[in-house]
Structures are given as C-alpha cells and as structure tokens.
Amino acid sequence: MSNQPEHDRATTVRALIDWFDDNERDLPWRHSTPWGVMVSEFMLQQTPVSRVLPVWQTWLQRWPTPADLAAEPSREAVLAWGRLGYPRRALRLHASAQAIVRCHDGRVPGDVDALSALPGVGAYTAAAIASFAFGASVPVLDTNVRRVLTRLELPEAAPPAHLTKAERMRAQEYTDAAGAKAARWAAAVMEFGALACLPRTPACASCPVSEQCSWRGAGYPASAVASRTQSWHGTNRQCRGQLLDIVRNSPEGLPVEALLSGWHDREQAADCLAALVTDGLVRQDAGMVTL
Numbered sequence: 001m002s003n004q005p006e007h008d009r010a011t012t013v014r015a016l017i018d019w020f021d022d023n024e025r026d027l028p029w030r031h032s033t034p035w036g037v038m039v040s041e042f043m044l045q046q047t048p049v050s051r052v053l054p055v056w057q058t059w060l061q062r063w064p065t066p067a068d069l070a071a072e073p074s075r076e077a078v079l080a081w082g083r084l085g086y087p088r089r090a091l092r093l094h095a096s097a098q099a100i101v102r103c104h105d106g107r108v109p110g111d112v113d114a115l116s117a118l119p120g121v122g123a124y125t126a127a128a129i130a131s132f133a134f135g136a137s138v139p140v141l142d143t144n145v146r147r148v149l150t151r152l153e154l155p156e157a158a159p160p161a162h163l164t165k166a167e168r169m170r171a172q173e174y175t176d177a178a179g180a181k182a183a184r185w186a187a188a189v190m191e192f193g194a195l196a197c198l199p200r201t202p203a204c205a206s207c208p209v210s211e212q213c214s215w216r217g218a219g220y221p222a223s224a225v226a227s228r229t230q231s232w233h234g235t236n237r238q239c240r241g242q243l244l245d246i247v248r249n250s251p252e253g254l255p256v257e258a259l260l261s262g263w264h265d266r267e268q269a270a271d272c273l274a275a276l277v278t279d280g281l282v283r284q285d286a287g288m289v290t291l
Contacts, residue, residue: 008212009177012152013185015208017178020188023195025049029056030187034108034133036060041128042093042120047084055082066097067106075291078281079248087244088279092120110134128186137182139171144193145186149174151197152209155218158199239263239272247282253290 024030027049029040039059043052059080063069069077074094081090096118100108108129109115115126130136139145146159149170159167178185196203210216246262247254256273263269273289276282283290 009174012209012212013174013178013181016188016192017181017184019196019208020184020191024187024191025195028053030132032060033064034110034129035064035066037133038096038108038129039093041125041132042089042096043084045089045125046086051084055080055084063097065106066100066108069094069097070101074280078244078291083241083245085241087241087281089120091280095119096121108133110136112136112138131183131186135183137175137178138186139168139175140186140190141167141171142190142193144197145171145189147199148189148193148197151202151213151215153214155214155221157215157220157222236268236272236275239265239268240276243269243272244276244281247289247291250290253288256284256287256289259289 027040029036032040036056040052040056043056043059062080063072072094074091077090077094078087081087099118100106104114109118110130110133112126112130115121115129116123121129124140124142127136127138127140128142130138131140141163143159146163146167149167150156150159153170174189175182175185196207204210204213204216207213207216215221242263243259246259259273260266260269263272273282273284277284281291
C-alpha cells in the first residue's frame, strides 16, 4: 500500500494562505504600483531581497513611473543598477519602460500576453506582474514554487532542471483550487518556499501541510537532480562586473588600456570588454570607454 498522501488541493491552498497571513514579509513592492511591482520582478531575478531593497527604493524615488525612466538615457539605468548584477536587466527594464510609454500610454499592462511582448519580460515575469500587481488568476512558477509543488505531489526533494508541462498543469490545478484567492495563493506559496520549504533545511516540523507532502510520506528521499554551486571567482561574469564597475566610477570615461589593467588577465578582460560593448552596456570610441 502506498504511503503517498491523498491530495486535497483546496485544503493545501487554505493552509498555506493561513500560514502567509501570519508570516508575510512586509516588502515595499507589495504595497506599490504596477510599475513598482515590475521593477521589483526585474531586480529580484537571481538576486536576494536584501540586496534589492535599497536599490528598488532609490529607483522608485527617482523614476516613479515608466515615463520617468523612459525619458532618461539608458546609461542612467545602468548607473542606478549599481552592484545588483546581471546589468543587462537594467537595459531591458529601460527598453520596457519605453515600450510601455509607446504602446500602453505609460501604464503597465495587466494582460499576460501584453506583458510578455515587452523587452526582457519572460513567462515567469509576465505571470508575476499580472498576479501581484493586478490580481490575475495565473500560476506563478519560480524556483521556490516549483520546489514546494514538487514535494507536495511527488517523492522528490527538488523539481527537474527545466520546467515541464506536467509542472505547469499541476500549478494550474492549484491556482484553480484557489479560486478568487488565486493571487493571494501565488504570493503565499512563493513566500513559503522562500522562508520555510527551503532547499537544504526545510522547516518540516512546523510545516502546515506536512500531511499532504509526498516527499515526507516517502521518507525524504534525496533528489535525483544534482544541485550545482555556481562558480564566481575568476569567471567572465566576475570580470565583466569588475570592468563595468570601473567604468561606472569614471564619469568622464577612461582609456581602454587603463580599464583592461583593472583585471589580472588582460586577454580575458579584452574579451569581456568586447561583450560589454556588444550588449550595449558600455561604449568604446577612439580608445576611450564610457557608459
């Protein structure tokens, strides 16, 4: 006889929304405009909340609407992005602001398809903005949500490396079970994955849905998905970040050779500088590099 629990998704939804009522973090974008939500979603991609908070607040003070950002040169967005990492997100957010002004009268659209057509807005980001800013009844599938739903439904510690059709269908079933509280459910299950159902140290003893957890019911088997620690030191990503930071701190620009000397491997630095130019993050002209 199987130890796997029977799934009453409506009961699970209610339990996690109740948990969220007691444990929700007071994050400023949860009380912001659709534009504030959109900015937060761009910034939070692969970046912790603690690093995003001060940059988000400064950004919204300077550019409280898409039109405010769209009116500035893209270099200002890159400068304001600071050390958040993945600075191409700043360029894409700037391009999205311009598209919102051009195509949507300066207002962030609430339709998933319209959001998906904006630069830098993929399926997850479109769903998140539609749900968190407009209350849309759509599944929002980030890493945390995928992990929670996988553990609930399967005897697995972690989801597959790539999002599957089965996961999308499963997420839709939970969203449907949430009914009018679909947006609240989307926020609740994401918060639960971020604070409680953690990758390596889940708080199973205090879990409000432990009786519905297939992973628990199977005895917590190790996941078949190997977790990989992302390298950093000496990588092109580190090199690009360091070069961009040097340019940011040189308002008048600096000679190419001076910039390349800011990294220990000149050949790698030259390759990374070329990539920064290609991505539109810096300009190189007459032997000088500027934003």
